[in-house]
Amino acid sequence: MIDFIYTTGWGAFIVMLMFQIPFLIVFFSIVNKKAFVDSTPGKTEASKYSSTKWAWVGLTIIAFIVVNVASIQYMPTVIEAGTGNAKEVTVEARSWAFDISDTNLRVGEPVRFSATSADTMHSFAIIHPDGQQIFTMMLMPGLETANTLVHTFTEPGEYIVRCLEYCGIAHHTMKTTLTVASN
């Protein structure tokens, strides 16, 4: 479950809803009551406001700590630090093509992608055959070190490589594929 939350866009979408729906319910019920049902001043005691305030602030802090602490193990740099030997693949992006040192990869084998840009801003994004984005790396030209990320494919298939930073009038043609074979 936690893997799904942090490794897919839909996981992020669900967490977003978990914050938004309670907010919408509370906000609309209060506004509706005090605007259309009974707009006379509330008779709530001062101490009740104060305890609500602290409960609300406390809840926000706890929610954000939980969401962020749980995400640490999914940060790419943390994953990279925990990976031993990885297959090295270099990527050079230019307007409007990718030069990838090896496009045949294997399931279960960690791959370190080291990517650079030769001319303008590009990105190197890998898209799952189901259309979801696995990751993107923003590539700025003129940097001394390559942008790196380690990824281990878990499913075989044809993965799409795409540039996601707008890079000129043929930006959408900047696309290729990677083949991941089962082990």
Added chain:
Amino acid sequence: MSVAHRIIENTPFFGSMFRLEDNELNPINAWPALMSMTCFIWFTIAVILGWTMPAIQFLDLGSNWYYQNITLHGAAMAFPFAFQLMVAMSIHRAGGCLGKRADGPLVALFYIFMNVGGLLLTLAVLAGFHVTYTVMFPLPVVGVQTGQWDMWVLILGFTGIALVLISMILLYPIQILKMAFFDEKDENLQLAERSLNDPGMMGMVMGVLVLLVVGTPLLMVAGSLLLHLYGILPASMIGWAAKPVVFEFVFYIFAHNLMEAMALMVIGAVYATLPLCLADGARKLYSDRIAQLALWILLVTSLTSFFHHFFTMYPALPSTFAYHGNFMSYATAMGAALTIFTILATIWKHGIVASPALMLMLGGFVMYILDGVSAIVISNVAWNFKLHGTVWAGGHAMVVLIAISAIWMGMLYYHYPLMTNRIINDNLARKCIKYFFLAYIGLFYTFMAAGAAGMPRRNGAWESDWFIWGALMLVFGAGLIYAFYLYFMSLTKSRALEF
């Protein structure tokens, strides 16, 4: 009759929304009314261009049209529309609350720089300068080298951008600081006295200081490049500014904080207006101190949260900065939580009069919070790698502008009788708010879901899987257009105040 007043008189349709009386309040009314009128002209064009983007894909009109419209739509929406509307409302508010004139050379210069700059950029885009509205340097220059657009087009476009930046980073902040701290007070112009400690005024002053401080480095960098393009500075002197890493960092420090400054202003506007719409006439927030604390938290945390634009650039962005950006982005939510509390506690304690002005502002506030949640989700490092580059990110930039604009449009409803001696058409306004909110919700979740599903942003050749999202964008976009039509009608069909 002032120049501003005359331009309004002579503008068809849009002029009729802001027709002024010639009276002693002209020094605070005329320029804000002119800016509001002008920004809605830009808005109309921008809205239509936005709606055409999915339409271009359905009609298969080609990527060039798509990239042209995305550039024009984004630039017009963010600068001559949203920013200019904010300036109109804030100088009107500063004028009426502090008793200071909202006209004079700086205001006129702002108006000229913003709108002429916008026009020059528009001409450049029509001549092929398809860079999208977040300039990905060095694309503008690389585009010339690779024959995508001509050198003169680049110079024209950069000149336009420079004028717009000067208006936002220097002219407007200096005008507000001048009004707040230096200009002489005229009792006749002071409609509702407020001190600078008032959370509403405080948000405004914080906002302009942010623009001035984070914008000046960008002006230095962009100014150096432009002077080189004009042939004034040699290449050897501007090499530092032409480095992509230099340009991109100063650009995002500004662009990110521009949005945050607009947020500070808009929260300040809600804090300023809500107390005036309370059912028991209390005219105060639940707590000024908590409101001020929320603004301070937003100010401090937002300044360095811009790192979240660079999360996917490891190791050029060391992981410590990525983590810092992640933490700061989430900390802005503490400011938002306190703001939500203050607003709801005020409403609960005093009750509200559900005028269209207040309802649109509260609706805009809800939009702003919904968008804020989407923003902090994508500001988590782990999720950012999944979502950056999808329409989740593009959608966030877009809906935050809609949310902020909704609050200003609500505020314009509130200011409208003071400005024009007319009251808005209540029926049409209420109908507008309903469509506005529902269409917003539809569009917002369409963008977020499309992003979660992996649809890339700024892509001029859609693949078959993405058209379902495009169809929803067309439908909800049409809903928004209808809401905006109702908004215009609620102003043109206003009636004179009777005394």
